[in-house]
Amino acid sequence: MNSRRDIHAPRRLFHMAAASLFPMLALLLDQRTLLLLLLAVTGPFVLADVTRLRLPRLNLWWGKLFGPLLRHGEERRVTGASYILLGTLGAFVLFDKDVAVMAVLFTALGDPVAAMVGIRFPGLPLFGKSLWGTAAMIAVGLGVASAMHVAGVSDFRWLVAVGALVAGITELLPLPLDDNLRVPLLAGAAMTLLGV
Numbered sequence: 001m002n003s004r005r006d007i008h009a010p011r012r013l014f015h016m017a018a019a020s021l022f023p024m025l026a027l028l029l030d031q032r033t034l035l036l037l038l039l040a041v042t043g044p045f046v047l048a049d050v051t052r053l054r055l056p057r058l059n060l061w062w063g064k065l066f067g068p069l070l071r072h073g074e075e076r077r078v079t080g081a082s083y084i085l086l087g088t089l090g091a092f093v094l095f096d097k098d099v100a101v102m103a104v105l106f107t108a109l110g111d112p113v114a115a116m117v118g119i120r121f122p123g124l125p126l127f128g129k130s131l132w133g134t135a136a137m138i139a140v141g142l143g144v145a146s147a148m149h150v151a152g153v154s155d156f157r158w159l160v161a162v163g164a165l166v167a168g169i170t171e172l173l174p175l176p177l178d179d180n181l182r183v184p185l186l187a188g189a190a191m192t193l194l195g196v
Helices: 009-026 031-054 055-068 079-095 097-120 129-149 158-172 179-193
Strands: none
Touching: 009 031, 009 055, 009 079, 009 097, 009 158, 031 055, 031 079, 079 179, 097 129, 097 158, 097 179, 129 158, 158 179
């Protein structure tokens, strides 16, 4: 198990790769197929994650299987993977595909970078987190939006930049719920409300 203050690059890289999977698939699949696939993965995973908390033997096996990817304390609570799956599903159900892709990528790529930068450069903390980490998350969001624009996938408009800013602020603030769930939903909501 890994502490929140560990860089733990393998966990961060796994987070980036796994959480980017569905936004990338969204560029290739129609909405219905994507949602069915998301449900087929999210439902069983979240159910298994919740069930193992009630069954000590299953939880022990889960810890042995996923231990290198788990953060300290996740053996006693729902994992970040369940929250990112739920956040991804929520984003693709609630928002237009272009908005959902951006919002989930802000989380998938920005959150691990924010954690690594924040640990390496703690600076003056705010709400127990590094402002450098928040700045890194916003920068990654802007980078994602720019890359998607250059690739011809979406337009880079000021509203997308606002989405990246909302993602960074949402990750920083001590709001309820895991940030893997709230970041894509709040960033997506901001972009949707502003008319992306």
